[in-house]
Amino acid sequence: MDKNSEESKQRILNTAARIFAEKGYDGARIDEIAREAEVNKALIYYYYKSKGAILSELFRTFFKESTALLLNFVERGGFAEDAEENKRLFEAEYSHYLESNKDLLKILVVESLKGDVGEVPLFRLVDIGGNEQNERMDAIEENIRISDKEQQQIYVTEFFTGVMPFVCSVVFKEKWCKHFKITEQEFKQYFSVAMEETHEQYHKNKKSEF
Amino acid sequence: MDKNSEESKQRILNTAARIFAEKGYDGARIDEIAREAEVNKALIYYYYKSKGAILSELFRTFFKESTALLLNFVERGGFAEDAEENKRLFEAEYSHYLESNKDLLKILVVESLKGDVGEVPLFRLVDIGGNEQNERMDAIEENIRISDKEQQQIYVTEFFTGVMPFVCSVVFKEKWCKHFKITEQEFKQYFSVAMEETHEQYHKNKKSEF
Amino acid sequence: MDKNSEESKQRILNTAARIFAEKGYDGARIDEIAREAEVNKALIYYYYKSKGAILSELFRTFFKESTALLLNFVERGGFAEDAEENKRLFEAEYSHYLESNKDLLKILVVESLKGDVGEVPLFRLVDIGGNEQNERMDAIEENIRISDKEQQQIYVTEFFTGVMPFVCSVVFKEKWCKHFKITEQEFKQYFSVAMEETHEQYHKNKKSEF
Amino acid sequence: MDKNSEESKQRILNTAARIFAEKGYDGARIDEIAREAEVNKALIYYYYKSKGAILSELFRTFFKESTALLLNFVERGGFAEDAEENKRLFEAEYSHYLESNKDLLKILVVESLKGDVGEVPLFRLVDIGGNEQNERMDAIEENIRISDKEQQQIYVTEFFTGVMPFVCSVVFKEKWCKHFKITEQEFKQYFSVAMEETHEQYHKNKKSEF
DNA sequence: AATGAATGAGCCTTCATTCAT
DNA sequence: CATGAATGAAGGCTCATTCAT
Numbered sequence: 017m018d019k020n021s022e023e024s025k026q027r028i029l030n031t032a033a034r035i036f037a038e039k040g041y042d043g044a045r046i047d048e049i050a051r052e053a054e055v056n057k058a059l060i061y062y063y064y065k066s067k068g069a070i071l072s073e074l075f076r077t078f079f080k081e082s083t084a085l086l087l088n089f090v091e092r093g094g095f096a097e098d099a100e101e102n103k104r105l106f107e108a109e110y111s112h113y114l115e116s117n118k119d120l121l122k123i124l125v126v127e128s129l130k131g132d133v134g135e136v137p138l139f140r141l142v143d144i145g146g147n148e149q150n151e152r153m154d155a156i157e158e159n160i161r162i163s164d165k166e167q168q169q170i171y172v173t174e175f176f177t178g179v180m181p182f183v184c185s186v187v188f189k190e191k192w193c194k195h196f197k198i199t200e201q202e203f204k205q206y207f208s209v210a211m212e213e214t215h216e217q218y219h220k221n222k223k224s225e226f
Numbered sequence: 227m228d229k230n231s232e233e234s235k236q237r238i239l240n241t242a243a244r245i246f247a248e249k250g251y252d253g254a255r256i257d258e259i260a261r262e263a264e265v266n267k268a269l270i271y272y273y274y275k276s277k278g279a280i281l282s283e284l285f286r287t288f289f290k291e292s293t294a295l296l297l298n299f300v301e302r303g304g305f306a307e308d309a310e311e312n313k314r315l316f317e318a319e320y321s322h323y324l325e326s327n328k329d330l331l332k333i334l335v336v337e338s339l340k341g342d343v344g345e346v347p348l349f350r351l352v353d354i355g356g357n358e359q360n361e362r363m364d365a366i367e368e369n370i371r372i373s374d375k376e377q378q379q380i381y382v383t384e385f386f387t388g389v390m391p392f393v394c395s396v397v398f399k400e401k402w403c404k405h406f407k408i409t410e411q412e413f414k415q416y417f418s419v420a421m422e423e424t425h426e427q428y429h430k431n432k433k434s435e436f
Numbered sequence: 437m438d439k440n441s442e443e444s445k446q447r448i449l450n451t452a453a454r455i456f457a458e459k460g461y462d463g464a465r466i467d468e469i470a471r472e473a474e475v476n477k478a479l480i481y482y483y484y485k486s487k488g489a490i491l492s493e494l495f496r497t498f499f500k501e502s503t504a505l506l507l508n509f510v511e512r513g514g515f516a517e518d519a520e521e522n523k524r525l526f527e528a529e530y531s532h533y534l535e536s537n538k539d540l541l542k543i544l545v546v547e548s549l550k551g552d553v554g555e556v557p558l559f560r561l562v563d564i565g566g567n568e569q570n571e572r573m574d575a576i577e578e579n580i581r582i583s584d585k586e587q588q589q590i591y592v593t594e595f596f597t598g599v600m601p602f603v604c605s606v607v608f609k610e611k612w613c614k615h616f617k618i619t620e621q622e623f624k625q626y627f628s629v630a631m632e633e634t635h636e637q638y639h640k641n642k643k644s645e646f
Numbered sequence: 647m648d649k650n651s652e653e654s655k656q657r658i659l660n661t662a663a664r665i666f667a668e669k670g671y672d673g674a675r676i677d678e679i680a681r682e683a684e685v686n687k688a689l690i691y692y693y694y695k696s697k698g699a700i701l702s703e704l705f706r707t708f709f710k711e712s713t714a715l716l717l718n719f720v721e722r723g724g725f726a727e728d729a730e731e732n733k734r735l736f737e738a739e740y741s742h743y744l745e746s747n748k749d750l751l752k753i754l755v756v757e758s759l760k761g762d763v764g765e766v767p768l769f770r771l772v773d774i775g776g777n778e779q780n781e782r783m784d785a786i787e788e789n790i791r792i793s794d795k796e797q798q799q800i801y802v803t804e805f806f807t808g809v810m811p812f813v814c815s816v817v818f819k820e821k822w823c824k825h826f827k828i829t830e831q832e833f834k835q836y837f838s839v840a841m842e843e844t845h846e847q848y849h850k851n852k853k854s855e856f
Numbered sequence: 857a858a859t860g861a862a863t864g865a866g867c868c869t870t871c872a873t874t875c876a877t
Numbered sequence: 878c879a880t881g882a883a884t885g886a887a888g889g890c891t892c893a894t895t896c897a898t
Contacts, residue, residue: 041250041253043252046872058875128398136402168406177391191346196381206382213431214428231860265862266864268863271891460672460760461673465893478896481893549756550669552668555825556818591826592822592840605806626798633803654882675866676868676869686885
């Protein structure tokens with residue numbers, strides 16, 4: 017596979033992500049992806065078995081990269097009590113990663129809402145890597161020594177008041193700024209304050225319990 | 227229009243909402259809606275000009291009812307300082323309304339993420355009724371005597387840490403419970419705590435500022 | 437059948453004729469006919485068995501009236517050598533009839549061009565009444581004492597250089613005037629001259645042969 | 647585009663022309679065109695945007711070819727006084743072209759009668775090429791040094807007693823022969839005589855005026 | 857005589873996918 | 878690798894016609 021072809025393949029993926037995000041998986045057309053990626057339609061089928069396979073590939077890459085980020089964090093001693101700096105770094109890294117993959121995030125949200133998906137991909141954001149058979153993940157599991165009920169509560173709180181607000185901020189940022197006529201910079205500021213006054217507060221309170 | 231026909235029309239709408247929610251607007255098939263609503267496919271087009279018109283009708287009804295709830299609240303003196311009881315009532319009412327319309331909510335979220343929608347329907351949940359030319363809305367406007375910046379901040383905070391978490395809880399509840407193997411009752415409890423410790427906290431702090 | 441219903445029936449026919457003429461039989465929609473005739477669609481089927489039956493009824497009436505005009509002419513001694521005045525009168529009458537039924541003429545032309553019509557209704561304009569089993573028509577036959585070849589030639593000449601130009605003038609008049617920006621009055625004048633210098637000339641020459 | 651595909655495209659066009667002529671544009675079915683052209687139905691849409699686009703393409707080609715014939719004639723010195731031979735040649739050529747495109751002619755007539763066509767395609771037969779921005783057409787314009795009224799009269803006479811009789815002869819020939827039980831050869835003869843005694847006579851008289 | 861509701865058949869068009877080169 | 882051509886299977890929508898009252 018020469019360099020040119022590898023580039024075609026990537027262009028297909030990128031374009032597909034963009035169009036899936038814009039129109040939804042069902043609303044997207046292979047024709048349009050081909051046209052915008054400037055490749056022949058049949059070439060898409062040369063690389064990918066089907067429309068669904070493109071989506072799978074996008075998801076696979078996304079979760080592979082997400083997990084890699086997380087594993088990296090863990091390996092650097094992520095969950096240790098005194099790793100504040102490391103945590104902040106990870107959050108910045110991870111936020112940045114998601115922001116630069118907002119197309120994927122949009123697709124993830126939409127597909128997660130559909131009725132027939134056995135598994136809800138979005139939930140992996142809260143127990144990321146949980147499905148991966150990976151010995152390194154054991155390190156994470158080790159750190160969870162709390163009751164099931166407590167864990168469930170944490171998951172709910174993190175997902176619905178931490179992860180989802182952030183996800184929403186990413187996927188709606190553009191539309192919000194246009195609708196309310198503010199800059200993305202301003203939005204970032206407002207959203208930061210919003211999180212500070214709600215979700216972050218929760219973390220602070222929790223820590224002070226100890 | 228006799229009672230029977232009115233019922234057909236409603237059955238079409240309900241079925242459409244369910245299937246749009248399950249498969250997404252683009253993934254939904256008119257044939258399936260007809261089959262499940264137990265009406266002839268052509269009858270759907272007798273009542274609604276197109277697939278899109280069904281969606282519009284669903285949206286229109288949803289926002290009409292939402293607005294009605296809000297107006298009702300306002301008329302009962304909603305925003306007065308001492309109307310705590312009234313506020314709680316409204317929140318219960320509104321929550322209940324949204325929960326019993328979770329199909330619509332799902333559709334709303336998905337359609338709001340699409341690229342070409344001029345207006346993002348989901349945003350109406352934060353300034354609901356804002357578009358209505360209604361003298362009764364003046365009562366609401368009266369109560370807004372704060373700077374634009376403050377208002378923007380409130381909107382962002384309310385939407386991303388209040389409205390969206392709740393919306394997500396509604397549209398993901400079923401999947402979440404299935405995935406994490408908990409009952410809806412338990413979920414309700416967890417989510418309630420989550421909001422209490424984050425968004426509600428913010429409201430309390432804000433009030434104590436005065 | 438009361439007066440009101442009779443009027444509905446007629447309004448259906450008139451509207452159908454207009455719309456068939458505008459859009460062609462296949463392009464016409466029963467819905468549109470009903471709407472424009474201001475009757476319920478089902479009422480059309482109360483009066484007429486099918487869409488085709490409306491067309492048939494229009495044709496039947498048209499040919500009945502055309503034939504009546506001709507018979508009237510014959511009875512007044514139409515084909516006699518010295519009945520110049522009578523002939524002129526008939527021509528005026530007949531022209532006027534066709535002109536006030538230009539919708540029917542249009543339909544006739546279009547339907548005559550279709551592939552599957554066994555009989556070409558337009559041809560009846562040249563041997564009008566020929567299909568009618570009517571003893572009064574014998575009078576006409578009596579007057580034809582010329583060879584088959586001569587008769588064929590006359591038919592061709594009359595149809596293609598007399599009837600069809602006139603028919604075309606009727607069905608295209610409006611469009612022609614609009615396209616070439618002249619009044620209907622002017623058009624009438626031009627067409628009259630055109631016929632005078634071509635087809636009429638042929639009649640004059642023919643007569644002078646004797 | 648390989649030879650095979652070019653042939654498919656042409657077969658679609660030819661078949662469409664035939665079926666449009668037989669059943670009318672509205673009566674024609676894409677399924678039937680596909681079946682008779684022996685191509686997959688979707689292939690039709692691969693080449694032509696819509697049913698209407700096929701019609702447009704047919705018209706475009708027809709007028710392009712017609713105009714080419716005329717331009718050719720003009721370039722050979724068509725309108726010169728002494729170009730009798732050239733004129734006869736052109737007439738033969740043009741007649742032959744129309745006769746071998748009688749399907750198109752039928753469609754032209756039928757579509758010209760419809761109500762909503764802004765422009766009447768049939769009228770282009772009388773001022774063919776008039777719409778083309780072509781310097782070669784100036785040669786034609788040069789020859790028109792007569793009053794507007796005279797021009798209008800000529801147009802009417804030519805169209806209604808020259809063009810339309812000929813067009814009708816082409817589109818009705820088959821039906822006429824079948825109906826009156828004569829051969830096409832005989833018909834040609836009769837029609838030739840008919841034109842000779844009417845329209846041609848007018849041309850002769852006109853010339854002798856000078 | 858009149859009508860709102862309902863329907864089966866079919867039409868134009870689209871789309872994911874494959875073929876042949 | 879790459880591509881123009883081709884295709885089967887729908888999908889949205891329409892339409893003449895009928896039903897029930």
